[in-house]
Amino acid sequence: MRFIDAQPGDPVIRGLSHQLDEDRCTLRWQWPEGIQAVYIGRAFEILAGDAGEGGASAPSDSPSDKLRLYTRNEYKANNGYHDRIEGVGRVIYTVYASVTEQGDAVLFRQPDGANRAVFSTGKARVTVSIREKGGWLQKFKTVEIRVTTEVPIPKEALCYVKKQGSYPAHKEDGTVYPFVMDFAAGKNVLPAIEVGKNDYVRLFFTDGKKYGQLFELVQGR
Structure with a gap:
């Protein structure tokens, strides 16, 4: 797995939105044409219910064990991506479009931040x-x-x-x-x-x- 900065013409995530329902969060976004899978990272700012997930910023270069692979078929079947949040504070989700090159996953970082959702779960x-x-x-x-x-x-x-x-x-x-x-x-x-x-x-x-x-x-x- 490796990260590269998205260039004009590369597949990128658009229209990322979130919806909170108590301790459940739903993410939805527009899939780039031809992309069949994304990787989703989650980080907490200052506070978290799970200390192992803690962090002060989004995991733009996190190791693969902190990112979840999520396929387009899963997204369609579940009408989005659903996650449970335990903790209080600011939560940062980052969705990376991914392609496979020579058997290795390549994830696109987006300098514009359009693939990032940041929100607070309370004080x-x-x-x-x-x-x-x-x-x-x-x-x-x-x-x-x-x-x-x-x-x-x-x-x-x-x-x-x-x-x-x-x-x-x-x-x-x-x-x-x-x-x-x-x-x-x-x-x-x-x-x-x-x-x-x-x-x-x-x-x-x-x-x-x-x-x-x-x-x-x-x-x-």
């Missing part, structure tokens, strides 16, 4: 609880952060911000601190941190545009 809920402990006469207090999440989250997705006098309103509203460990699915109780008596802490996405598509961050006290 994972992330609940943050912050508890403070300290006496009136003390100069410092301890802050305990608890993060409860439906799915694993990479440490790069979240940060905590410390501000003096009031709770920070956004990531830039104070001093930003990264996390050093990933968050496992379920409850994560982080080591307590010591801050000034008038300091306040809140969690934010490191990149709201990117991670806000995947997670729903619920702030608590």
Whole structure:
């Protein structure tokens, strides 16, 4: 199996569409003339129910064991390609037109992206609880952060911000601190941190545009 970039006149996939019905996805596309089989790749962005399928981008050069051969006859019999999705996040399907040359499968990459379907299966809920402990006469207090999440989250997705006098309103509203460990699915109780008596802490996405598509961050006290 090998990949080549599609050139003018090569068989390419057009009209790729997807339809979601709970955890089932249906793909349909226009078959190029003369093509009897395609290869279908699936990847997840950030989150996945099956960690073995995980990835940050579509498998444009994935090994053959990550691609599924699907024939034109199967497509006609099933009225499309059906797949089950387990997980939350962005899903990327890529359909490659394929021909056989000297017994080897040749797959056509499409720079225009017309053979790629990208969509979200929903947002994972992330609940943050912050508890403070300290006496009136003390100069410092301890802050305990608890993060409860439906799915694993990479440490790069979240940060905590410390501000003096009031709770920070956004990531830039104070001093930003990264996390050093990933968050496992379920409850994560982080080591307590010591801050000034008038300091306040809140969690934010490191990149709201990117991670806000995947997670729903619920702030608590």
